[in-house]
Amino acid sequence: MRITEIRNKLIEKGLKVTPQRIAILEAIIKLQNHPTADNIIDYIRNYHPNIATATVYKVLDALVVNELIMKVKTEKDVMRYDAVMERHHHLYSSESDRIEDFIDNELNEMVANYFEKRKIPYFEIEDVKVQIIGRFLNDN
Secondary structure (H helix, E strand, O other): OOHHHHHHHHHHOOOOOOHHHHHHHHHHHHHOOOOEHHHHHHHHHOOOOOOOHHHHHHHHHHHHHOOOOEEEEOOOOOEEEEOOOOOOEEEEEOOOOOEEEEOOHHHHHHHHHHHHHHOOOOOOOOOOOOEEEEOOOOOO
């Protein structure tokens, strides 16, 4: 994603376009590995050495609230960030802590149909996200 696209996304959400917001969103997109805040800080400091840690956390929170990124919590209670906002699930390696996106429309339909039939009383489902835990055979 180019910087002009990032600017447009910020403007669409009514957010002020700042160098910090651009740098952080660009980092999450470029890292493509569901980075932690520390991963993002390390990446950004290569290009913006003076950015404050508190600024990164504030920007991350603003991006989540404005649905430009989402939080992904691992089984080890580590918070990671995902720039893919289309409906998808995650494959999570319990050995390496690696996360990969898993897009499967058939799974989406199956889950939606299941909960449609179950009709959980006093609860309205807004979304279902599946995190499949296992290990990648190519993890070393």
